[in-house]
Amino acid sequence: MSRGGARGGRSGEPIDWVTRAADDAVRHAGEGNLVTVASGASPSGPIHLGNLREFLTPHFVAEELRRRGVAVRHLHSWDDYDRFRKVPAGVPAEWADHIGRPLSAVPDPWECHPSWAEHFKEPLRASLAEMGVQMDEVSQTVMYQAGTYREQVLHAIRHRDRIEEVLGRYRTKAAPETLAESEEEAESLADSVANEEEPAGSGDLARFPYRPWCGECGRDTTDVTSYDDETTVLTYTCRVDGHQGSTTVSEEDGGKLVWKVDWPMRWAWEKVDFEPAGLDHMTPGSSYTVGQELVASIFDWQAPARVTYAFVGIAGVQKMSSSSGGVPTPADALAILExxxxxxxxxxxxxxxxxxxxxxxxxxxxYDEWDALRRKAADPAKRDVAVLAFERASATADGPLPVPDVAVPFRTLSSVADVTAGSADLISRVIEHLGFPHDTVEQLEPRLARAMAWTASLPAGERTTVRSDPDTDRLASLSEDEELWLRIFLDRLPDELELDEVTSVVYGVPKVARGLGFEDAPTDQVKADQKAFFTLLYNLLVDADRGPRLPTLVVALGAETVRRLLGAPTTA
Structure with missing residues (x-):
């Protein structure tokens, strides 16, 4: 769907952050030119939900441009040539021997992928595909080892004095973690690769912009000891094994530019027009601040348009470093959310x-909020920024993303899944009786599977536990009112349970006990009786004072189970 040219917000359409970012990207590229939006991530560990902003932000911008008919590519760089920085929990201690080697050269301790880097790329790729995200992937290992950047590396080395002048001016700026708004955000920022700036040499060669990998151990723990500008021969000493080696930079590709030089070099090489970055890259003295000056003065390109993205927290999780395990990933979210x-x-x-x-x-x-927004989006007269967000989330240029044909409220599906602990087929049959007709289980997907997964993930204390046997002690101590309520309920409960009829019975029992009809308005006394009756049913059915909505619970359990747990005589 075209949005009326290269600029957004025409014809009174709602404008959001995506619209404005897309406008900035077009402005950077120039009208009529290919727009390159970029993202980058280091596969140092699980790509968590905080990292996901790095991928989705340019994706939404690219999708907006596609809708306008603007030529665009989403280029993603895997920073798999970054160093392995630390051994996370759950990984054998001997992997510390690989610290300092490229992520692409570190073996996979789980032995299911060719390298550490590939182990963490693959699940993220699958999650992005499920979300409709398409991008052109680039491995920085491949790019560097193929000599793609050789001239750019030599160019940076020739201008190392100017680079050091820029880096030196920013070296005393505030560390980003001091600007964080929470303790967990500060920990994430402190753990970022964006602020690494280890010396690459000593003496006059301190802060050398290029760091060779040790030819003996493969680590980046090298100090440059000499460099000949004419021959481009570089010598170094490894701080770990003492190896003294050399490399001819104009002919060999055994190293990489330091991060704060590497990033602006790639902006120019890839002709990036828009790239988001986290707070760790945008603070004074950090990567973007330095990079926007270096890209102009050294690499003859303008820093891309940008947005800064903030921290994404996960309830109950204190740390969101992708080098540590135990943090929810996009795959975890997709197991629960459509x-x-x-x-x-x-x-x-x-x-x-x-x-x-x-x-x-x-x-x-x-889910309730999402379903309400879906209903709102169905009315063209109500199209606003919230509906625009719904539209961006629901479809890509290739078409809509999967949603259930029959949209049963998540609270209903999860309640039934919780109570029955049954198969999808069993849940489907109960849902039919709850007033959501459908022909196949597949019509309830993908929501049904997510409701089952979410329910299964809940702590035992938050699950609904259906009694296996009647509570004979409680049944023997019923008050007169309670005996009357149960007698009326069991008498009026149909054998074939349908939600509307069960709802009428559940709410109507205390009315009948007070001489009213099912359709009569409840008095204050009846309202108090209803509350007590509901508690009684919960006590006898699930050994709790509350639980899923009672009519749903009764339908999910079925008439036979309900009658048995409420002490009704069994029939032969």
Missing amino acids: APMVRWLYTRRAPKQAFTIDFGPEVVRL
Whole structure:
């Protein structure tokens, strides 16, 4: 769908952060030119939900440009030529021997991928595909080892004095972790590769912009000891094994530019027009600040348009470093949330807004909010920024993302899954009785599987435990009112349970006990009786004072189980 040319917001359409970012990207590229939006990530560990902003932010911008008919590519750089920095929990201690080697050269301790880097790339690729994200992937290992950047490396070395002048001016700026708004955000920033700046040499060659890998051990723990500008022969000493080696930079490709020089070099090489970055890259003295000056003065390119994205928190998780395990990943989110909903979390807020994803009870409310927005989006007269976010989340230029044919409220699906602990077929049959007709289980997907997964993930204390046997002690101590309520309930409960009829019975029993009809308005006394009756049913059915909505619970359990647990005589 065209949005009326290279600029957005025409014809009174709502404008959001994506619209403005796309305008900035077009302005940088120039009208009529190919727009390159870029992302980059180091596969040092699981790509978590905080990292996902790096991928989705340029994706949404690229999608907006495609809708306008603008030629665009989303270029993603895998920084797999970065050094292996530390051994995370759960990995054998001997992997410390690989610290300082490229991520692409570190073996996979789980022995299922060719390297450490590939082990963490693959699951992220699968998650992005499920969310409809397409991008052109570039391995920095391949680019450097193929000699692609050889001339750029030599150019940077020739201008090393100017580079050092720029780096030196920013070296005393505030560390980004001092600017964080929370303790967990500060920890994430402190753990960022963006602020690494280890010397690459000593003496006059300190802060050399190019760091060779040791020819003996393969680590980047090298100090440059000499460099000949005419022959480009570089000598070095390894601080780990003492190896003294040399490389001819104009002919060999055994190293890489230091990060704060590497990033602006690639902006120019790739002709990047837009690239987001986290707070760790955007603070005074950090990567972007330095890079925007180096890219202009050294590499003859203008720093790309940008947005800064803020921290994404996960309820109950204190640390979001991709070098450590135990943090939720996009795959974890997609097991519980439909793919458009995951996209929606990242497009409905401007990147600079921090937010927290809660995988607890908030999931139910999140689905309710999403379903309400879907209904709103069906009315063209109500199209606003919120609906625009829904549209961006729901489809790409290739078409809509999968949603269930029959959209059963998540709270209903999860309640049934919780109570029955049954198969998808069993849940499907109960859902039919709850008033959601469908022909096949597949019509409830992908939401049904997510409801089952979310319910299974809940702590035992938050699950609904159906009694296996009647509570004979409680049944023997019923008050007169309670005996009357149960007698009326069992008498009026149909054998074939349908939600509307069961709802009428559940709410109507206390009315009948007070001489009213099912359709009569409840008195204050009846309202108090209803509360007590509901508690009684919960006590007898699930050994709790509350639980899933009672009519749903009764339908999910079935008439036979309900009658047995409420002490009704069994029939032969």
